[in-house]
Amino acid sequence: MTNEILKSEITCPNCGHRKIESMPTDACVYYYECEYCKQLLKPKQGDCCVFCSYGTVKCPPVQLGNSCC
Template sequence: MNKTIQYPQAIVTCPHCQNSEIVSSEEGAQHFYRCRSCSAILKPKSGDCCILCSFGNRDCLSSEQNLAA
């Protein structure tokens, strides 16, 4: 049996053009992300591990796991 991992989704909002996109936590756990609307390259804010933690409506999985520990 082949199991597919389902990653939670989050909404990432570009601080430049305010465009919002739905991305999975796997996609969001990146150090760079290009906005599909204005092509701005988003980088995590100082102290954040990824673009989800900086620009998403929820933290990434690793941050949620750290909070639970």
């Protein structure tokens, strides 16, 4: 049994817009477009995905102590 959290609130660093999104368990999300300002978010250096960079919760693989993708 796993205890991954599968939802994370992404905050756009450009405009501050926040949205709760579902995270896939079998893929990384490298690009995310802010629905408010249309800024294309990419992971920060050293992070594997946008959830690890801009979310309130890290992606499921990282939560379990694995590398993402």
